[in-house]
Amino acid sequence: MSSEKTPIAPGSNFIRNIVERDIEHGTYANRPWAGQPGDAATQATGTLDPAKIRTRFPPEPNGYLHIGHAKSICLNFGLARDYDGICHMRFDDTNPEKEEQEYVDSITDAVKWLGFSWDGFGTSHLYYASNYFDFMYRAAEHLIETDKAYVDQQTADEMRANRGTLTEPGKDSAWRNRPVAESLALFRDMRDGKHADGAMILRAKIDMASPNINMRDPAIYRIKRATHHNTGDTWCIYPMYTFAHPIEDALERITHSICTLEFEDQRPFYDWLLENLRDGGLLANPLPKQYEFARLNLTYVVLSKRKLIDLVENKHVNGWDDPRLPTLAGARRRGYTAEGFRLFADRIGVSKADSWIEYTILEDCMRETLNESAERRIAVLDPIKLVIDNYPDGQTEDCFAPNHPLHPELGKRVVPLSKELWIEREDFMETPSKGYFRLFPDNMVRLRYGYVVKCTGFEKDSAGNITTVHCEYLPDTKSGTPGADSIKVKGNIHWVSVPHAYPAEVRLYDRLFKEAHPGAGDRNYLDDLNPDSIKIIHAQLEPALKDANPEDHFQFERHGYFVADKKDSAPSMPIFNRAVTLRDVWQK
Structure with missing residues (x-):
């Protein structure tokens, strides 16, 4: 599988062109704002609206937000931010049978987590459609x-x-x-x-x-x-929603009502209703205008509410915040970042044309932001023991590893070294393949941040499995000392000290579906579930990771980006979830 990726330029956004045109022409420049939503008489008492534009994010509180909603959130709040406006947070709660406070709370939490606020010009713009009944x-x-x-x-x-x-x-x-x-x-x-x-x-x-x-x-x-x-x-x-929604926009003095393409055929009724209410003196000019864009179509996921409910209720996943689900709660718990979602929204742009976005683009955005922000740590995910036979028994010494190679101001941390270490099983081969430069009999490698060592032997159990590797270290070759470059080696492996290691549960998450288009054709989408979407292992981690707080992100060197699970971690006993690998392993 290839690790190459195609650079993605920032996407186009035709709605920005509309907003800029309206600002240039002063389309909404002289409208009054009474400081709160209201009818024509109420708004007539107001002063000049300080917001150049007003957008809104209007979810129905009947479920959890998913990745598709992140595109709409970034679009509406981003436009308001960039053009001296305000984006209203509005709950379209006109259907009493399906709406619950739990969903209201989860939605507001998700929007805040993505980095946006509905506060502006001295007030909060959190509204409920039901207040307009x-x-x-x-x-x-x-x-x-x-x-x-x-x-x-x-x-x-x-x-x-x-x-x-x-x-x-x-x-x-x-x-x-x-x-x-x-x-x-x-x-x-x-x-x-x-x-x-x-x-x-x-x-x-x-x-x-x-x-x-x-x-x-x-x-x-x-x-x-x-x-x-x-x-x-x-x-x-x-x-009905089609009646309520335009009225909500007008009462809130929304300038640009941005919807997905399925509402395009509803626009004539949107305009008919508002024009009739304006002509009757109930609503004020200028009226909102509706614009439609293509919703997010993302490979390897399902965003249908019906299918998401099926996955949760029939326990194909472990709840709405399962890190494999495309809900924002699940993505956050998996270790995806708000910065990554905002970058993703910018990359894919906004258009009228339906198209499929490759999941790899989302993962690349997460890698890019995590590479910048996540401190580095050492984790051995498939450990076998390495014994340094000529290292003094009971001795421990400090090695020093940078917290972030791109940010030297973050300093270094101590990584203790001792006689017995954990290394990755794949870092030793009894009979090396061509091009293999890690440990094998009589070969030398560098222990990252430590010494050069030479493999002297190994042990097997009764089943023929290698259990222990033996080596000797070269005392004058420690990293950071004058002798570090005295011996050149091709291999460099990571490790953690056995007496200092922190044993932890690590959850290796992957895509929930193995097919790019789950359920395409006549297939049942459940038949496309990826049986390897989660693998739980018990790893050996460097001791500094024991102090990780929930939602702390790290790059486990050589393995990928991980986060301390916000739900299952206990004090001083964090569990780690893999957010994304270091490279794309799905691209054919």
């Missing part, structure tokens, strides 16, 4: 009163049958032309709990013959008796 109800009544909405009593099957197809127009409901007063009275009865769930809905009255099916009298309110995490049992009717 009163206005949404008022907006719905306005549409009814202007004959732009009606209460429909068709069954769900009848509505589906009458909706039409891409080539055939829909059919008007028998209730479409009921008197305004009758629809208004029924809607108020819906609000007051006088009708059963599903008995009727409120629909916008647009055009049942529209070539855009989303404009064929879309539903905007439904009856749903469910306790809401924020409003409790105040409401038994709830707005």
